[in-house]
Amino acid sequence: MKTDLDSLMQARHLDALLVLGNAEYNPPFTYLTGGGHVAHATLIKKRGEPAVLYCNPMEREEAAKSGLQIHLYDEFPLSELNKEARGDAALVSALRLQKMLLAQGVQGRVGVYGTTDLSAAFAMLSHAAPFLPSVQFVGETREDSVFMAAMETKDQAEVERIRHMGQVTTEVVRLTRDLLTQSPVRADEVLLKEDGSPLTVGDVKAQISLWLAERGAEPREGFIFAIGRDAGIPHSVGNPADLMRLGQTIVFDIYPAEQGGGYFYDFTRTWSLGYASPQAQELYRQVKAAYDKVQENLDLNASFRQYQVLTCELFEKDGHPTPRTVKGPLQGYVHSLGHGVGLNIHERPWSGLGADDSNRLQPGVVMTIEPGLYYPEQGMGFRIEDTYHVRPDGVFERLAEFPYDFVLPMKHWKP
Amino acid sequence: MKTDLDSLMQARHLDALLVLGNAEYNPPFTYLTGGGHVAHATLIKKRGEPAVLYCNPMEREEAAKSGLQIHLYDEFPLSELNKEARGDAALVSALRLQKMLLAQGVQGRVGVYGTTDLSAAFAMLSHAAPFLPSVQFVGETREDSVFMAAMETKDQAEVERIRHMGQVTTEVVRLTRDLLTQSPVRADEVLLKEDGSPLTVGDVKAQISLWLAERGAEPREGFIFAIGRDAGIPHSVGNPADLMRLGQTIVFDIYPAEQGGGYFYDFTRTWSLGYASPQAQELYRQVKAAYDKVQENLDLNASFRQYQVLTCELFEKDGHPTPRTVKGPLQGYVHSLGHGVGLNIHERPWSGLGADDSNRLQPGVVMTIEPGLYYPEQGMGFRIEDTYHVRPDGVFERLAEFPYDFVLPMKHWKP
Numbered sequence: 001m002k003t004d005l006d007s008l009m010q011a012r013h014l015d016a017l018l019v020l021g022n023a024e025y026n027p028p029f030t031y032l033t034g035g036g037h038v039a040h041a042t043l044i045k046k047r048g049e050p051a052v053l054y055c056n057p058m059e060r061e062e063a064a065k066s067g068l069q070i071h072l073y074d075e076f077p078l079s080e081l082n083k084e085a086r087g088d089a090a091l092v093s094a095l096r097l098q099k100m101l102l103a104q105g106v107q108g109r110v111g112v113y114g115t116t117d118l119s120a121a122f123a124m125l126s127h128a129a130p131f132l133p134s135v136q137f138v139g140e141t142r143e144d145s146v147f148m149a150a151m152e153t154k155d156q157a158e159v160e161r162i163r164h165m166g167q168v169t170t171e172v173v174r175l176t177r178d179l180l181t182q183s184p185v186r187a188d189e190v191l192l193k194e195d196g197s198p199l200t201v202g203d204v205k206a207q208i209s210l211w212l213a214e215r216g217a218e219p220r221e222g223f224i225f226a227i228g229r230d231a232g233i234p235h236s237v238g239n240p241a242d243l244m245r246l247g248q249t250i251v252f253d254i255y256p257a258e259q260g261g262g263y264f265y266d267f268t269r270t271w272s273l274g275y276a277s278p279q280a281q282e283l284y285r286q287v288k289a290a291y292d293k294v295q296e297n298l299d300l301n302a303s304f305r306q307y308q309v310l311t312c313e314l315f316e317k318d319g320h321p322t323p324r325t326v327k328g329p330l331q332g333y334v335h336s337l338g339h340g341v342g343l344n345i346h347e348r349p350w351s352g353l354g355a356d357d358s359n360r361l362q363p364g365v366v367m368t369i370e371p372g373l374y375y376p377e378q379g380m381g382f383r384i385e386d387t388y389h390v391r392p393d394g395v396f397e398r399l400a401e402f403p404y405d406f407v408l409p410m411k412h413w414k415p
Numbered sequence: 416m417k418t419d420l421d422s423l424m425q426a427r428h429l430d431a432l433l434v435l436g437n438a439e440y441n442p443p444f445t446y447l448t449g450g451g452h453v454a455h456a457t458l459i460k461k462r463g464e465p466a467v468l469y470c471n472p473m474e475r476e477e478a479a480k481s482g483l484q485i486h487l488y489d490e491f492p493l494s495e496l497n498k499e500a501r502g503d504a505a506l507v508s509a510l511r512l513q514k515m516l517l518a519q520g521v522q523g524r525v526g527v528y529g530t531t532d533l534s535a536a537f538a539m540l541s542h543a544a545p546f547l548p549s550v551q552f553v554g555e556t557r558e559d560s561v562f563m564a565a566m567e568t569k570d571q572a573e574v575e576r577i578r579h580m581g582q583v584t585t586e587v588v589r590l591t592r593d594l595l596t597q598s599p600v601r602a603d604e605v606l607l608k609e610d611g612s613p614l615t616v617g618d619v620k621a622q623i624s625l626w627l628a629e630r631g632a633e634p635r636e637g638f639i640f641a642i643g644r645d646a647g648i649p650h651s652v653g654n655p656a657d658l659m660r661l662g663q664t665i666v667f668d669i670y671p672a673e674q675g676g677g678y679f680y681d682f683t684r685t686w687s688l689g690y691a692s693p694q695a696q697e698l699y700r701q702v703k704a705a706y707d708k709v710q711e712n713l714d715l716n717a718s719f720r721q722y723q724v725l726t727c728e729l730f731e732k733d734g735h736p737t738p739r740t741v742k743g744p745l746q747g748y749v750h751s752l753g754h755g756v757g758l759n760i761h762e763r764p765w766s767g768l769g770a771d772d773s774n775r776l777q778p779g780v781v782m783t784i785e786p787g788l789y790y791p792e793q794g795m796g797f798r799i800e801d802t803y804h805v806r807p808d809g810v811f812e813r814l815a816e817f818p819y820d821f822v823l824p825m826k827h828w829k830p
Contacts, residue, residue: 020533025440037637037652058650089556113534118435119526121533122540123554139538141504206629213628214621222452235473237452 001153001364002031008146009047014138015108017051017146018101019043021116023066025220025261027343028113028147033066035260042097043068044104054100075103093120094127107134111146143348152340152348153364159389159399161258162341162366165265166387166400168215169254173269173402175211176204176252180244180273185413191244191273201225202240208254217256220264221345224253231270232376234335234383246274246413249284249380251372255345264345266368268385269402274410280380283373284406287382290314290371294337300394304351304359304367308337311371312353320373323353331375338368341387363392366399416568416779417446423561424462429553430523432466432561433516434458436531438481440635440676442758443528443562448481450675457512458483459519469515490518508535509542522549526561558763567755567763568779574804574814576673577756577781580680581802581815583630584669588684588817590626591619591667595659595688600828606659606688616640617655623669632671635679636760639668646685647791649750649798661689661828664699664795666787670760679760681783683800684817689825695795698788699821702797705729705786709752715809719766719774719782723752726786727768735788738768746790753783756802778807781814 009017019028023038032043032051038059045051054071055063063070076099078092085091101110112125125137140146154162183191183199191199205225212219226238231251253268270287272280293314294307312322312333321332336352349359349367361367367390372383384404389397424432434443438453447458447466453474460466469486470478478485491514493507500506516525527540540552555561569577598606598614606614620640627634641653646666668683685702687695708729709722727737727748736747751767764774764782776782782805787798799819804812 089559090554093556111534112537114532115530116533117529117557118531118533118536119528119554119560120557121554122527122537122552123556125537126554137537139505139534139536139541141508141538142532142535144504145534209628210625213624218633 001155002150003155004153005045005146005150006048008149009111012111012140012146013109014111014146015047016101016104016106016110017043017045017113018110018137019045019113020121021114023063026115027151027261028145029115030261030343031147031151033063033068035262036062036065038063038066042100044100044106046104046106052104071100071103076100090120090123090127093124094131097124097128098131101132101135109136109138111138111140113140113145113147143350148344148348151342151344153362154342154366154389155364158263158342159366161263162265162387162389163399165217165256165258165263166267168212168217169256169265169267170400170402171215172208172211172217172256173252173254173267176208177271177408179204179207180271181408182411183244185246185274185410189246189274191246199244200240201227201238201242201244204244205238205240212256216259218259219254220257220261221255223255224251224268226251226381228379229376230381232331232374232379232381234372234374234381244273246410247272247276249276249280249382251381251383253383253385257345261343263343264341265400266341266345266370266385266387267400267402268370268372268383269404270382270384270406272407274407274413275415276407279378280382281406283375283380284382286315286318286320287371287373287384288404288406291369291384294369294371295396298361298369298388298396300361300363300390302361303357304338304349304361305353305355305357307369308351308353308355311337315371315373331377332373333371334374335372338370338385340365340367342366361390361396363390363394365390416570417565418570419568420460420561420565421463423564424526427526427555427561428524429526429561430462431516431519431521431525432458432460432528433525433552434460434528435536436529438478441530442566442676443560444530445676445758446562446566448478448483450677451477451480452675453478453481457515459515459521461519461521467519486515486518491515505535505538505542508539509546512539512543513546516547516550524551524553526553526555528555528560528562558765563759563763566757566759568777569757569781569804570779573678573757574781576678577680577802577804578814580632580671580673580678581682583627583632584671584680584682585815585817586630587623587626587632587671588667588669588682591623592686592823594619594622595686596823597826598659600661600689600825604661604689606661614659615655616642616653616657616659619659620653620655627671631674633674634669635672635676636670638670639666639683641666641796643794644791645796647746647789647794647796649787649789649796659688661825662687662691664691664695664797666796666798668798668800672760676758678758679756680815681756681760681785681800681802682815682817683785683787683798684819685797685799685821686823687821688823689828690830691822694793695797696821698790698795699797701730701733701735702786702788702799703819703821706784706799709784709786710811713776713803713811715776715778715805717776718772719753719764719776720768720770720772722784723766723768723770726752730786730788746792747788748786749789750787753785753800755780755782757781776805776811778805778809780805
């Protein structure tokens, strides 16, 4: 949680955090400011002190919404910086950074963060270093950064934002299901649009994007709506030209975020329209059984990885390859069980076999459970995914509800 | 243009370019790959040679669409890197970078680019430097980077993508105009929705976002739809709660991009619904006269800045403050005349009074012309903006057409 930042900084010997870039689409910045339209700002947080924000005068009002102490870049007039730097633009930015850090009394190890223009930031930091002998700039890997560690547990306000995205997500999934099941069906089992032409994956995806936009959400990292063989390849987002047909597995994995770069939700259902082969029904049953077994056995503070082991055991009993039995399997169970969800679609805790025991289902964690089975050569894939909140009282709360039906009856077609 | 990259690298003494991050929402990456869903890749371009792309095996097919030579990260197995780095994740990424650069024979000054996670990139570059004694990593300021210089002129394929966004933009502006002019009007001159409640700026903005999504465009940097006093503040995006009323200036500045982080278009019209005060009509006339005068005088290869000077002269004759007469004016003409448009909404050439003569209207430039006048305390603002392409034959072609009417007659209201 945000309140853990100071102790996390202490553990990493970080004396200050420097966050660069926009307030939007920039998780560490959004985390400390709450978002908003601030295009160019510099956030400085010393350990044990609240963050301060430097911004352009024009963006002062928007920046003030963060509740942080606001400073203006104008405190260090550009005309003087230009004179000092003799027109070297990289040096101008470096001198301004130097003056901001000195004004804030920053010394020691300073972690640098932000989704931003690497070239400009690297130029600024490289040029500033010689002027700041008492400062050492430090980078951290994405997975193990102080922000990723703090973000691993959510406060109630964050959970409510994720829950709201869950409502939006399941509303859109419901609309999608109704669109499919109410479509007319041609003699060759292809779904049709109102104008009589075939309904394509591209048509459905365009409609889903619209429904998300209407609800203040955006498919910031895309989404997966894949049928048949594509459903059997976990990272295939779906081929827009594919026709919607009866009796084929459809994997619909949707992970929208609040517009402007906010919190994500992550959700998957697998459907087969009208009917399904006995083999597909059996594989779906196995995925659902694994999902149920994991969900029933979730324990507060347990290692997330142990449920990946459990899922592998279950699928191995059913005769499927898993990451335990095959290195980099291409069929069977081919991924890990879940991941944390927040301002990043994938964040701590991790559940892979390589994840260590610090990845625990501790109170405040919001994470997915998403077992799946994939047989691309047989033209089918299956995944069920929901997002859960580990409540302080030890209850694992699913943040949005949606039925688990696999075969969806068609309104205008009978088996 | 892309074909200028090698000579631009030569002029900056850059031996290679290293671009990190996603292929989407990352202008240098999109520029060299054409976009596509590649989440984690490393692009290396040596001077005088085509770029090569390292990616994960799972993203190989998507990466191949770029037409670049593809290598897989697997060439340097993670298990071996982990052993060599003794589990230090930052070192793992640094060692992999070292091996990629050595495999590609990269030496000398290597420019680093990409909109990406600064912390992870900085950690990787800092850790890699000691292992690469013959390489020096270099950052460039955003405005003067080798990419910004190359992007300043567009090839025909790029122009056609911008032109298409211009068509989308003007279609959406037309729909917006029709929505407004066909709305019922209450006795107090407030516009109403179908259900009889007042039409707000927020309602109009939500509808505009939907219309963009339907056309494969996204308001990636937002857009401005501001009425009254907000229209008089150039960077105010509009207050969602404001009611739509007759007789107030509306500044509608819309700059959507292709979905996935592609090319932008930039466009503004100013409207007053039903009627306008004589003062507003006169100010609009002055803005339109300045726009026309600039447009008629555009000369191939002229300095962009000279048209900013011309605009200031025209507005000064009309008695307005300008950036020539007031430092940082808050009313009158308060910004610069235009800017380049491409994969960045603002890019070279620049037209501000501080821009040097290298910012020229050379063949291949795509830029905006956008004079405006702002009087927030009088509750009004005006701007007209179109995007132009400087054709190789010297013609300045406006990339989309839309009428310049200021007062829009209302269907259900008479003055």
